[in-house]
Amino acid sequence: MALSREQIAQRIARELEDGFYVNLGIGIPTLVANYIPDGIEVMLQSENGLLGMGPFPTEDEIDADMINAGKQTVTAATGASIFSSAESFAMIRGGHVDLTVLGAFEVDVNGNIASWMIPGKLIKGMGGAMDLVAGADNIIVTMTHASKHGESKLLTNCTLPLTGAGCIKKVLTDLAFLEIKDGAFHLKERAPGVSVEEIIEKTEGKLIVPDHVPEMTFA
Amino acid sequence: MSGFNKVVNSYEEAMAGLEDGMTVIAGGFGLCGIPENLIAQIKKMGTKELTFVSNNCGVDDFGLGILLVDRQIKKMISSYVGENALFEKQLLAGELEVELTPQGTLAEKMRAGGAGIPAFYTATGYGTPVGDGKEVREFNGRKYIMEESITGDFAIVKGWKADTYGNVVYRDTAQNFNPMAATAGKITVVEVEEIVQPGELKPTEIHTPGIYVNRVIKGSFEKRIEQRTVRQG
Numbered sequence: 001m002a003l004s005r006e007q008i009a010q011r012i013a014r015e016l017e018d019g020f021y022v023n024l025g026i027g028i029p030t031l032v033a034n035y036i037p038d039g040i041e042v043m044l045q046s047e048n049g050l051l052g053m054g055p056f057p058t059e060d061e062i063d064a065d066m067i068n069a070g071k072q073t074v075t076a077a078t079g080a081s082i083f084s085s086a087e088s089f090a091m092i093r094g095g096h097v098d099l100t101v102l103g104a105f106e107v108d109v110n111g112n113i114a115s116w117m118i119p120g121k122l123i124k125g126m127g128g129a130m131d132l133v134a135g136a137d138n139i140i141v142t143m144t145h146a147s148k149h150g151e152s153k154l155l156t157n158c159t160l161p162l163t164g165a166g167c168i169k170k171v172l173t174d175l176a177f178l179e180i181k182d183g184a185f186h187l188k189e190r191a192p193g194v195s196v197e198e199i200i201e202k203t204e205g206k207l208i209v210p211d212h213v214p215e216m217t218f219a
Numbered sequence: 220m221s222g223f224n225k226v227v228n229s230y231e232e233a234m235a236g237l238e239d240g241m242t243v244i245a246g247g248f249g250l251c252g253i254p255e256n257l258i259a260q261i262k263k264m265g266t267k268e269l270t271f272v273s274n275n276c277g278v279d280d281f282g283l284g285i286l287l288v289d290r291q292i293k294k295m296i297s298s299y300v301g302e303n304a305l306f307e308k309q310l311l312a313g314e315l316e317v318e319l320t321p322q323g324t325l326a327e328k329m330r331a332g333g334a335g336i337p338a339f340y341t342a343t344g345y346g347t348p349v350g351d352g353k354e355v356r357e358f359n360g361r362k363y364i365m366e367e368s369i370t371g372d373f374a375i376v377k378g379w380k381a382d383t384y385g386n387v388v389y390r391d392t393a394q395n396f397n398p399m400a401a402t403a404g405k406i407t408v409v410e411v412e413e414i415v416q417p418g419e420l421k422p423t424e425i426h427t428p429g430i431y432v433n434r435v436i437k438g439s440f441e442k443r444i445e446q447r448t449v450r451q452g
Contacts, residue, residue, distance in 0.1 A: 047322065048248045049395050058452030064251065064442035065379075065393040071249040072448040082391055084398045084426075085248070085274070086330040089323025093343065117348070122311075123319065124301030130349060131323030134342040165346025 001193045002174040003216075008142055010035045010218040011172055012101055015140060016042050023047065023092065023132060025102030026070045028142050032101060043077070045097055047128040049088045052080025069128065089128070093135040100136035102129060104143050104168075106158045109205040111168040111180045113141060114160035126163060133164030145173035145202050152204035154178070154185055175199050177216060184208050189216045225385035225435045226414060230260040233408050233436045237266050237373055240293075244329060244371035245273040245283065246400040249302075249445045252393030253282045254410050256438040257375040262286055270294040272369055274325060274396055278302050281443050290314060296369070298322035302445070321349060324366050326399055331368035333402025333431070338367045374404025377440075378411040378427070382418070385409065385432030386425045394426065401427045410438040 003011065009031035016022065016032075018040040024030050033053075036042055044053040046068040053068055054075035061075060068074045076082065091097060104115040113133055116126040133139060146152050154171065171178045176199045177189040184206040190199060192215045200207060227233050234257060237243070243261075247253030258277075261269070262285050269292050276295050277284035286292050287305045294316040300306055309315040320328070321343045331339050340363035344350045354365040376397045379390035387409050389397055401407050409427070414437045 046392075048251070048392055050392050056448045056450040059449050060452060062444070062447065062449060063391065064444050065391040067249065067251045067392050067445070070446065071251070072446040073444060074448070076391075082394060084394055085322065085326035085396045086399050089326050093323055093341065112346070122301075122307055125297060125299035125319045126321055126349070127299040128322035130321040130347060131343045134345070135323075162347040 001191065003191045005031060007218060008172060008174065011177065011216055012140055012142065013037060014218070015099065016040060017098070020098040021045055021051065021096065022099045022101070023097050023136070025129070025132075027103050029101035029103065030070065043079070045088070045091065046074070047088050047092060047132070049083050049085055050074070050076065050080060051083070051091070052077040054080070089131050092128070092131050095135055095137060097136055098138060100132050100139045102132060102139070102141060104141045104163070105160055106153050106155055107141055107168050107171055107180070108155045108158045109180060109183050109185060111166045112158045113163045113168045114158040115163045117161045119161070129163050133167045139168055140170045140172055141168050142172050145175040145199070150202070152202050154203045154205050156205045175202065187213055189214055191216055223384040223429065225429065225432055226383050227434045227436050230256060230436065233257060233410070233434050234260045234264060236406060237261065237264060239266055240268045241266070241372035242270040242272065244369065244374040244400045244403050245271055246376045246395065246397030247282070248274050248392070248395035250277065250282050250443050252377050252389065252395050252397055253277070254375040254377040255282065255440060257408060257410055258283055258285065261291065262289070265289065265291070267291050268293045270296065272296040272325070272329065272371060274298050274322060276300050276303055276306050278445070279305050281441075287315070294318065296320055296325070298325050319349075326396060328366060328369040329396065329399035329403045332370040333399060336368055338365050340365055369403060371404045372406065374400045374407040376401045376407060376409040378409050380413045380415055380420060381409055381411045381432070381435045382415050382420050382429075383435070384417045385429030385435050386420055387411065387427040387432065388420060388424060389426050398427050401431045406433045407431055408434045408436070410436050412440065413437065
């Protein structure tokens with residue numbers, strides 16, 4: 001069965017390592033914060049200028065001056081720092097963030113990502129996504145494997161305007177975990193109960209399938 | 220005014236000299252840390268054909284969004300403009316021009332502008348529509364695009380506290396774009412919650428040194444919250 005939003009978040013959480021500074025995009029990536037494994041410390045970076053994002057405030061703690069990049073009210077974790085947007089993107093662009101997790105519309109076999117603009121629809125803007133994909137070495141893209149109409153989002157060439165070129169190496173969809181290298185998707189894990197055949201059918205770009213594709217585990 | 224005293228006592232004085240067609244750099248992220256009273260003053264003045272450099276454009280009835288009502292804004296240079304129905308309408312009608320700029324590039328354009336650096340290279344946007352028509356250079360095997368910096372006729376900034384000399388500190392994440400905006404205006408106006416005497420702010424805690432600041436005014440603030448998220452206490 002396809003992964004739920006929570007399972008996607010749980011699987012990404014397994015990529016967290018002790019001492020990581022992590023930027024989580026809006027949507028499913030944000031849920032990863034709920035599944036940080038016991039016994040490891042990570043610090044969440046919010047690109048509006050907060051390193052060490054804590055949980056949402058209680059009703060009493062709400063403060064209009066304390067928000068995250070999704071414009072939600074948040075708190076600062078112990079050991080947090082707060083700084084300007086220029087400083088924040090110096091961290092991001094300078095490659096100091098250990099892991100970035102963000103959503104996308106499409107990725108392709110060359111590591112291109114399209115996530116911000118659908119021609120003909122209203123364009124709201126890229127926010128910090130272009131800086132994040134250009135600056136980070138370790139990026140995980142999360143998205144559904146195919147559209148509601150069954151069209152693959154893992155392509156030979158992205159069809160939508162790009163957010164970044166040649167910058168994506170890992171993709172977690174609701175069906176599979178894949179790595180991108182040498183101009184192909186490499187199937188690493190499949191969602192529990194999802195067949196390799198279904199993944200092959202829903203992957204338009206070149207896909208390398210090893211003899212054995214393990215099922216994902218979440219713990 | 221005398222010596223280093225930057226304090227003005229009215230919003231008319233604070234925004235004096237703003238004219239049609241000028242470029243204004245504004246601090247703030249979403250509705251957090253926006254110079255809400257300086258924006259309200261611009262609405263009152265009715266100044267038109269303005270270009271705003273600001274990460275966002277407020278919401279329909281708060282922040283920069285209120286300047287759309289009388290079509291005071293000609294152009295926005297922003298990273299994300301999605302929260303505003305009137306904005307959408309004017310954009311689709313061709314009444315408003317938008318230059319979408321990646322958030323980090325926008326911050327750096329302001330920083331560089333204020334620091335006397337006319338342009339810089341960044342990998343952000345290379346190979347995307349943002350890079351179209353821009354100079355590309357390769358450094359150490361990676362491709363970068365040239366982005367030009369930005370300065371404004373005015374910069375409008377929201378601080379927490381300032382002393383009368385214009386030294387400013389910001390509060391929590393209301394800092395955001397404000398320190399860069401403050402450096403990049405020919406005339407920089409800072410509105411704050413509290414004005415104190417020189418010496419009351421520790422020199423080491425000052426975010427924006429007074430050299431960048433031309434006018435300081437004390438305001439009172441609504442500080443509207445865009446996404447109120449809470450946990451059970």
